[in-house]
Amino acid sequence: xxITTLIISTKCxxxxxxxxxxxxxxxxxxxxxxRELMRQHPNCDLADxxxxxxxxxxxxxxxxxxxxxxxxxxxxxxIYRVWYEEQIHDxx
Numbered sequence: 644x645x646i647t648t649l650i651i652s653t654k655c656x657x658x659x660x661x662x663x664x665x666x667x668x669x670x671x672x673x674x675x676x677x678r679e680l681m682r683q684h685p686n687c688d689l690a691d692x693x694x695x696x697x698x699x700x701x702x703x704x705x706x707x708x709x710x711x712x713x714x715x716x717x718x719x720x721x722i723y724r725v726w727y728e729e730q731i732h733d734x735x
Contacts (some may be wrong), residue, residue, distance in 0.1 A: 667708030668701070670718050676701055677725035681733075689727055694719045697726075 668676050680700055681687075697719050702711045 667706050668704055669707075669709040670713050673718060673721045674725050676704070676707075677722045677729060679704060679706075680722070681726055681729060689723070689730065692723070694723065697722050 668679065680697070683704075684700070694716065698711075698714055701707060701714070701719075701722065
């Protein structure tokens with residue numbers, strides 16, 4: 644039962660990401676931002692990426708529409724974590 648719930652939850656996240664692509668990015672959209680950064684930097688080795696680089700790439704996204712000063716370590720770390728986990732998942 645837990646596995647089924649997880650699969651449904653993952654599908655919902657992916658649906659939300661697909662719908663988010665037409666809307667501006669904000670700091671609340673860590674999953675969508677991570678997926679977009681993955682798309683724009685497909686050969687990126689995350690071991691070489693800093694939190695500051697995540698910040699710069701995020702605010703440079705054409706659809707980013709939030710106050711850059713609202714970024715904090717927690718948000719940027721979450722983007723990095725999602726990117727890392729999605730990269731592992733996509734490579735399996």
